[in-house]
Amino acid sequence: MADRSETIENILHGCRKGRKKAQEALFRLYADKMFGVCKYYTRDNSEAEDVLHDGFIKVFDKIAKYRGDGSLEGWIRRVIVNTALERFRKHSRMFSLSELDEGIADEGGFTAEGHLSSEELLEIIMELTPKYRLVFNLYAIEGYSHREISEQLGISEGTSKSNLARARTILQKKVGERFGNDMQQQIRS
């Protein structure tokens, strides 16, 4: 354990000096984990990879500001999420009205076994419209408050709350549709 933290310290030191090998080591260490984060903030793999790259460029630029106060993974995750949000703000006009308000196609084909894999959860959450997905992700997964969400997305707190409620309802419904009523009854919104 000590060896690992010592090695991470070395990597951080190298990144602060702008050394390529250290940057590669840091990227390889967290790429898979952060790509998972990028996936549920974006629409497809390609966009997720863009966010991953943009996010890590920011990580390397700002690495000198990381003083080890919190976990490195948490700090990188925060940078990545903020990068995804920036991208959303930049491209939010590109989403059509129907994309923002419409429901999602029924994929079907799953049976409820009392357990949902992360892959299945990801598929469900990807079916949400971008705004619902962002609000739900930020609130439920990242632990943002409605105030923080409203500041990050440029919406009111009320809109954040109503989007969250709507997202929960849709997700609950989707879980039910995919895995049957038994599963739906095991969860509450």
Next chain:
Amino acid sequence: MPEDKKHIDSLFREGLYHVDEKAPTHSWEVLSERLDYRRKMRRMRIIRYAAASVAILLAFFIGREFSGDTTTPMQVADNTSSSSQHVEDQGQLFTESSFTEVASINIPAAKSTTTKPPRGSGEHEMTSHASASSAQQSNTSEVRILETIHTLSPYKAALKTSLDIARLNIPKRILKRILDDRIEHLSTEASPTTQLASSQTGWSVGGFLSPLYTYRTTESQSFGLFDNSYKTNSDGPAAFEEGQITYAAGISAQYTFSEKWHLETGLSYTRMGQSKNALVYEQTPDDNGKIDLSTSAGRINGSKIPSELGQQFAAANPSADDNDRFITDNETNTELQQHFDYIEIPLLMKYNVYQEQVAINLISGISTGIMVNNNAVVTIDGTKSDLGTTSNIRKYLYSSVVGFGMQYEISKGMFLNMEPTFKYAMHSINPSSDYQYKPYSLGIYTGIRIGF
């Protein structure tokens, strides 16, 4: 709702917070390409700024040196000075193998899942052999485009990486971005970029330039024929003297012992000196109007004093003897400049106190100066005359040096340095017991250093 029901938020948080998704295999290569491009652009920008700054400084000093030289040729010396180069982090804290080891660390988080592209998205499936082959074909056109540019461009080497990446099944849009970056780079860059050597270990060399404020301190214990008040009298040899703006330039070599300690030496040309806004005559002009001038640095055995000044002296002091002094009147616009030019060889220790993108270090050491030029120039009402040399000046000058340096890493192994440095002579410039004349200088040594 029963309390034991699982909240929808928890369901997704627990399921997704720690989820790993295998990042595309080529991901680092693409990111690396973007980082290289950003570095190159940043380096080019800083080099342009540095070159512009150096050009401005050079233009300033050259213009200053050559302007207004209307009559007698005077000795113009190029100046240079000792300086310092910068701190570099030599500490190779980790090795290739340690990186490889770290890169292979398995994060003990949630289980990894195989990324499935969204249905109907048309995304390339990187882990599939069959689809990789398809992606290979789909990239053929991009490879051709890159190869075409490759043949047209003089910067073939710079594109090699792009070609390599193009063969890695990279999605078209990402490849397009690399291509766009390359085209932009080729259209803006004037010449191929030299691959800079690493400065992680051992030696580094550089050049520097600095404006200098140079003056002196004086002290004395006896004045021969004169009493002690003579030193500070308004008509004493030190009267009307003031500092001078000069310059220094040179090259330096630095050896890094550890992450903290560095030793630097080099070769520089430094101009020391002072100005005087009046002339203090110490004796009657001879029949040819020649006269000696007194300064706190020593006497200038002048031979080219304008005859009108000699006449002025004679008119004011018809019965002057060797103990009389005469000062040019206030209405005469007179400036005497004494220059002492040295080739300097510094020996400096540097200690890093802060090491980030910008490093800060403390500098201390000594410098040996070998005098290569000693001259005095007087400008009277815009007319410049060479007066000769200040007599009795020592050939060698030993100075102590203190300062601090700031170092910015422009790119790997290449540093921009800025070092405010104070240099103070450890002994008098002349052996005279009248004045202990110790010159000092304050400069901001700025330059580039390259490690190898």
